[in-house]
Amino acid sequence: MNKLEDTDLREALRRNYAETPQLPEGFMEKMHEAVKQEESQPRHTRSYRLAATITSIAAAILIAFLLWPESHEAPITQPVVTETIEQNTPQSTSSEPIVEEKKEAPQKPSEPSQKFHPANKPHKAPQEPLLAQAEPATEAPARNYSEETTSNSSNPYLIVTAQLQDLRSRGERLDREVAMMMHN
Amino acid sequence: MQTEKQIVEAVSSGKREGQDEMVRRYASQVFAMIVKQVTDEMDAQELTQDTFLKAFRNIDRYDARLSSLGTWLCRIAYHLTLDFLKRRRPVIVSLEDSSVWQTDISDEELEAELSTDNEQRIERLQELVQQLSDEERMLLTLYYFDDHPLTEIAFITGIGEKALANRLYRIRKKLYKKLKAL
Numbered sequence: 001m002n003k004l005e006d007t008d009l010r011e012a013l014r015r016n017y018a019e020t021p022q023l024p025e026g027f028m029e030k031m032h033e034a035v036k037q038e039e040s041q042p043r044h045t046r047s048y049r050l051a052a053t054i055t056s057i058a059a060a061i062l063i064a065f066l067l068w069p070e071s072h073e074a075p076i077t078q079p080v081v082t083e084t085i086e087q088n089t090p091q092s093t094s095s096e097p098i099v100e101e102k103k104e105a106p107q108k109p110s111e112p113s114q115k116f117h118p119a120n121k122p123h124k125a126p127q128e129p130l131l132a133q134a135e136p137a138t139e140a141p142a143r144n145y146s147e148e149t150t151s152n153s154s155n156p157y158l159i160v161t162a163q164l165q166d167l168r169s170r171g172e173r174l175d176r177e178v179a180m181m182m183h184n
Numbered sequence: 185m186q187t188e189k190q191i192v193e194a195v196s197s198g199k200r201e202g203q204d205e206m207v208r209r210y211a212s213q214v215f216a217m218i219v220k221q222v223t224d225e226m227d228a229q230e231l232t233q234d235t236f237l238k239a240f241r242n243i244d245r246y247d248a249r250l251s252s253l254g255t256w257l258c259r260i261a262y263h264l265t266l267d268f269l270k271r272r273r274p275v276i277v278s279l280e281d282s283s284v285w286q287t288d289i290s291d292e293e294l295e296a297e298l299s300t301d302n303e304q305r306i307e308r309l310q311e312l313v314q315q316l317s318d319e320e321r322m323l324l325t326l327y328y329f330d331d332h333p334l335t336e337i338a339f340i341t342g343i344g345e346k347a348l349a350n351r352l353y354r355i356r357k358k359l360y361k362k363l364k365a366l
Contacts, residue, residue, distance in 0.1 A: 006328065006356065007299040012309035013329040021225055023215040023232070031207050034233045035200075035240070 235261040259340040269318040
């Protein structure tokens, strides 16, 4: 591109900046002070930021990973509760899936559910064995949960499964208590 | 006398002599560029310091193939100054006038209009330049006062050469339009 002269414009600018101040003499000393200040500040602020960023991302991933199985618990727990309610009526036919599910779990909580599996027993009859087994049923999952957490603390699936069983047993116990109150 | 390469190597190694030499050689140029835009001298000094501190921190990013060391420092100073001006005062909208774009005028005609040697027009231009936005005024200053070639201004501002030429043309056209309105 041709260089434009624009002499008036150049002259206007020259006049505007005619009295431009010069750099003061003590600038070098000020520069030394500024450099010293800069060097005295912790240089690892950047690494701190990087570490903080990595830590927060890792924490977010971990939380998401731990929470993710819990999002699948809701659909599992609901059918369990409805199935346990159905078991108290003579028409409990859906207990088999519960039994099968509990068979998959490696621990004791499966046993109590097997005992109230048959639909033919009257309402009152299963209450005693259920009551008798209520405590161990509620205790066992807790123990198993702790055993699982201590022995397989690294396996989130087992942890979640134990929590699920604990919730189921609590639901069953609540249901039994409600049934007792209603019949009493 | 140290070459630019030697200065850069010394600064890169963290040697105080290299830093001092860089400041000694380029501080006046950087300060002059900044103080034209920033009216307060203390602010201009601080910005000059910030320019060199930033240069010391990022010396490894300097590429001698792309520009000279002085131009690279001007680039840092340019952006720091623009940021400072934006923070300090409200954004000054440039002299936008839609009718400006309707005027078809060539560079030669513009040059003729802006080179009349008329005292009154020069004074009017002085005022109009102050009414430009910070960026526009800096571009004009870099080209018409500091006499930087377009390639250097393109590197300093980060604007492409073609776009830069276009901008300079538009700024001049605005000034012409305002002058015509007198």
